[in-house]
Amino acid sequence: xxxxxxxxxxxxxxxxxxxxxxxxxxxxxxxxxxxxxxxxxxxxxxxxxxxxxxxxxxxxxxxxxxxxxxxxxxxxxxxxxxxxxxxxxxxxxxxxxxxxxxxxxxxxxxxxxxxxxxxxxxxxxxxxxxxxxxxxxxxxxxxxxxxxxxxxxxxxxxx
Amino acid sequence: xxxxxxxxxxxxxxxxxxxxxxxxxxxxxxxxxxxxxxxxxxxxxxxxxxxxxxxxxxxxxxxxxxxxxxxxxxxxxxxxxxxxxxxxxxxxxxxxxxxxxxxxxxxxxxxxxxxxxxxxxxxxxxxxxxxxxxxxxxxxxxxxxxxxxxxxxxxxxxxxxxxxxxxxxxxxxxxxxxx
Numbered sequence: 001x002x003x004x005x006x007x008x009x010x011x012x013x014x015x016x017x018x019x020x021x022x023x024x025x026x027x028x029x030x031x032x033x034x035x036x037x038x039x040x041x042x043x044x045x046x047x048x049x050x051x052x053x054x055x056x057x058x059x060x061x062x063x064x065x066x067x068x069x070x071x072x073x074x075x076x077x078x079x080x081x082x083x084x085x086x087x088x089x090x091x092x093x094x095x096x097x098x099x100x101x102x103x104x105x106x107x108x109x110x111x112x113x114x115x116x117x118x119x120x121x122x123x124x125x126x127x128x129x130x131x132x133x134x135x136x137x138x139x140x141x142x143x144x145x146x147x148x149x150x151x152x153x154x155x156x157x158x159x
Numbered sequence: 160x161x162x163x164x165x166x167x168x169x170x171x172x173x174x175x176x177x178x179x180x181x182x183x184x185x186x187x188x189x190x191x192x193x194x195x196x197x198x199x200x201x202x203x204x205x206x207x208x209x210x211x212x213x214x215x216x217x218x219x220x221x222x223x224x225x226x227x228x229x230x231x232x233x234x235x236x237x238x239x240x241x242x243x244x245x246x247x248x249x250x251x252x253x254x255x256x257x258x259x260x261x262x263x264x265x266x267x268x269x270x271x272x273x274x275x276x277x278x279x280x281x282x283x284x285x286x287x288x289x290x291x292x293x294x295x296x297x298x299x300x301x302x303x304x305x306x307x308x309x310x311x312x313x314x315x316x317x318x319x320x321x322x323x324x325x326x327x328x329x330x331x332x333x334x335x336x337x338x
Contacts, residue, residue, distance in 0.1 A: 046313070048204045048271035048285040050230075051216055083195060087291035089271060090311025095200065095287070119195065150268055154312040 191330035207284035208272030212331035232319035253323035
């Protein structure tokens with residue numbers, strides 16, 4: 001095989017490989033796993049009967065702020081209740097599931113009125129200083145439009 | 160009694176209990192529901208009111224395709240009745256040892272159910288939180304019509320009425336076909 005032929009074969013191989021990669025990336029259901037953006041599921045514990053407002057959180061800026069808040073949060077060893085989520089009607093906190101295990105964020109936690117409860121085997125209570133985590137997650141819920149207008153009006157009235 | 164008649168009677172009884180079960184009134188025993196996990200977060204007031212764990216956050220009418228819209232007493236009542244929940248008869252007593260349950264609505268927003276225990280007191284499970292026998296003022300609930308039903312931006316002002324549910328004394332094992 002001449003030098004020219006070898007180069008041509010190599011170039012064709014490269015082109016075919018590139019086309020194959022693009023094909024699997026662009027074609028849904030191609031059967032090849034496509035790298036998915038890591039995300040968390042955020043559920044605003046609000047309703048008694050209806051499904052709660054829920055959204056996916058993947059925004060790197062918000063995730064970075066969350067990580068920062070967790071890094072600086074103080075452990076509360078004397079938290080007196082079994083759970084931060086109150087047994088009451090209406091708003092009762094925010095539940096976050098982190099199935100993709102985004103680093104620096106617990107696998108599952110709840111936050112309500114200044115306290116974070118890390119759930120599961122790592123169970124512990126942390127201070128949510130200035131309610132920063134709760135506000136961040138609630139603001140994101142509002143900006144994503146998952147909270148009904150009627151609830152937003154009531155929230156504004158109480159603030 | 161002839162053997163044939165006896166067998167027929169036995170089959171009828173088996174079929175009856177197999178379909179409807181034997182209704183019993185469940186005690187207030189919140190530990191089953193308050194597991195801080197699958198049961199607590201996936202069963203709501205409709206599950207708790209009917210004492211039936213489905214892990215689906217059951218909705219009135221979902222099984223029968225009559226989802227209440229808009230959110231108002233009449234629509235939730237119709238949806239629940241389509242699931243087989245019976246309105247309380249004029250006597251004020253649920254027949255066949257069925258459990259008395261109560262429905263309230265925050266108009267346009269949400270609904271909520273309470274259930275009566277054998278001790279004459281009421282309890283409820285507000286969505287994904289824990290089951291409790293206290294109202295929004297932290298008072299035991301002797302009457303859901305007068306209980307405080309407002310907190311955290313929700314206010315279930317409309318009392319829709321009482322209903323009867325075929326429940327069980329085992330927590331989570333109610334016999335109504337909700338989903």
